[in-house]
Amino acid sequence: MNEAFVCDIHQEAGHLQPRAAPPRGQSDALVTRALHVVPPAPVFVDDVQPLTRVGRERPAASVARIHPDLARAWQMVIRGEAAEALLSAQRIEGQVGPLTDAVAVRCEISAVRAAALLLQDDAGAALAAALSALRLGTTTPTAHVALTVCRCAYLRLGDAESFYAVERRAPDGQPGRLRAITAMLDLALDAAVEFAQMHFNAARLLADDALDVARRFGAGPATIDALPACVMAQVLYEEGRVDESEALVAARLPGIRQGGAIEGAVRAYGLLARIAANRRQPGQALLLLAEADALGIKRNWPRLRAASLAQQVEIHVAADRFDEATLCAQRLAVLAGQCGAASSSARFEIARYHVLAEARLALARTHSPTCAPAFPQAPIQISAAVDLAALRQLHCDTVLRRDRYGAVTIALLLIEALLVAGLRDDALEALVTLLKQAASAGLQQTLVDCSERVAKLIDGMVRGSIVPASDVRELLPYAGALMSRRRRSAAHAQPACDTVRDTVRDIARSVAAMGLSERERVIIGLMGRGLTNKQIAIRLCIAPETVKSHAKHLYSKLSVRNRIEAVTLASRLGLVRLSGCGHAGD
Incomplete structure (x- = not known):
């Protein structure tokens, strides 16, 4: 990061003045919107009290000398150096002392802390710090950072109402880089929400606006726009524009490796691995997922590791490598058991990946009853029966969090599990409901990628050999188009030149070297x-x-x-x- 950026941060956030505290009711209203968050620690959330001078008066320039240190702390946040930023914030806080104008500075320190904690994927602690930073109101120079952190934390915690209630701060005509970054992230968060609700056109527009803000204002490193780029790529993928989707994400991957945030990493690695698997390149897909696992170890992101392991289970199962799939599922089970120290949002996501992986492995075993676990002596066993109750509950919880897109994957597994359990009528009913939602939203590629069992069910409906209880005539053209695209994709997919058996050992060695x-x-x-x-x-x-x-x-x-x-x-x-x-x- 160059000196010009330090100057931008200094000019934007370096001339803080003490302001009156907001009414107590307003502060309480902000705090009550937090989900599963304990009150912030007293070290930075004490009630605003009149500050008196202690001992010899310090010159007013003392605070000004702290501003370069704060600017460097913001640099660390922008580069993704969360641990270093937290240490810097702690050091600066110790330097503030009993200054009469230290309240505003402490609020900015809390904003730094909030952004750094968010980078560490601790949404609960980030929210507490952000609410602390807002105790002077929303007009302080770095309040826009705290507001953006609040929106992101509420989104991660599944609190949609609080997410929409947080005030939006539009950037000025010529904002500093820090303000431009938060404006871009606000648009990216809106795009992610619209995508999760399967409002693909809205998601595309918002992601495009976010990328435009990043281009116009040069908002920091290239990795800073990874989230809107990945949302845009996901929209393109669902439209069947796979090459464009891959190019958009692949361009950001080197930056994500160096200093990106977890949201971009989860989406980027997951999407690229999915594209490689659909192109019959399982070795390339596993290499990407193994790299994601190693990055999760390096950054202490258990959620990224869980996403990687769950997708590895899916790829190994598709290649009939049940021993390797079982091994990945066992590692994911251990990770899920260790996630008690993770934030509540991370716990939900890790548990979700665990349920999905177990369901996929159990379904694969029903398809190949002769397969057995690789290590029967291992203490963690994956049940051979699909847990329908767990899948149903997970689907319900995901819908309640307004993640309709995430619920689609769960619904597809649930339909397959119902078929395996002999509940074909229930499976048909669930499939018709899913097709209606997907058709209205314009969802394509995820259904094209569905399992062979579900594809046969859809194809049977199209051909008329399977007749659901409800009238599905209006869905038949859409379902027929999905099956046509599936057949074209299979015909044009390149042969698996990098089979899993030939590449997994080299992949494992490289991952171990990284981790x-x-x-x-x-x-x-x-x-x-x-x-x-x-x-x-x-x-x-x-x-x-x-x-x-x-x-x-x-x-x-x-x-x-x-x-x-x-x-x-x-x-x-x-x-x-x-x-x-x-x-x-x-």
Whole structure:
């Protein structure tokens, strides 16, 4: 980031003046809109009190000297350096001291903290910090940042009413970069909401406006426009414009790797992997998802890891690789069990991916009853029966969160599960309901990509061999067009030149290299040779407690619970070769 940007931030947010606090009722109204959020910590949410000078008076220039530090903290936020920004905010807060005009500065510190916490995918804590930053009202120079964080946090928490209630701040004619970024993100959030509700035309217009703001005002690094670009790409994908969709996202992927936010990462990797899988390139799809998993480890984004593992299950199942699918499902189950420390929004998403992965694997087993789990001795088992109640509840919860697009994937799995359970009439009824919603919204590609079981059900309706109880004549042209496009896609799909079996080992090696440190790779290798912790400590000339510490971090990164699971996973991924002797205890 160049010095001009520092100057922009300094000019935009560096001349804060103390203002009167908002009425208590207004502050309480803001706080009550938070979902599952405890009151903000007193360190930055204390009631506004008249500040008195303590000891010797400090010159007014003291606050001015803090402004460059605040500008650098904003730089860190823009670059995606969340942890560094939080440390900087803490350091600046310690420098403020008893200054008479420190209230406004503390509010800006809270705005920095809110944006950084949002980058860490902690929507609850980000919302608390943003509400703290708004205690002087919505006219402070960085209030627009706090307002945008509130909107994003409410969206992540599934509180649509509070999302729409937050005030929007339109940028001035020539806004600074920080204001331009928040204006662009506001438009991108609106686009994401419209897309989730399957209002594709509105989503396209809003995403295009957001990209235009980014272009006109040069709003920071290229990664900052990843969210609107990904929403636009998703719209293009659903319209069948797959090449355009891929090009739009692929151009942002290098920036997302370097410093993007999680929303763009989840959408970008998921969409690109989906495109590769549909082109019969499962190896390329797995490479992208493995990279996403490693990025999730590096940034501590369990939600990105869960999305990656769930999609890996889907691809392995499609390739009849049930052992690998089971392994990914087991890792996802461990991750779901560890998500208690994650924010409430992340917990919901991780649980959603877990239910979807288990359903896909169970459906695959019903299709191939002879397949068995790769590791029957593993403590986590995936049920062979599809949990219809869990799918129904997940579909209901997703609809209540106004995510109609996300509910489509769940509905397709539910229809397939109903067919497997022998409830064909229920499956037909659910399919007709889904087709009506999809036709009115213009949804195409997701239904074209549906499973073979669901496709046969749709094709039977089109051909007249399957007749639902309700009148579906008006849906037949739309359903017929979907099946025609599906047949064309299958005919034009290139052969699978990179089969999963030929590429998964190289992919696993590259992922391990990204996710594990050199010492951790050495330790897992020695574990695979049957060495105990004491023997490893002697070999590496380190203390046994140090080996235990490395092992603990290694288990967390691999989403396993003990040495046996770690060595088994590493063996499956080609990271170690088992010595043939039993594994020693920890």
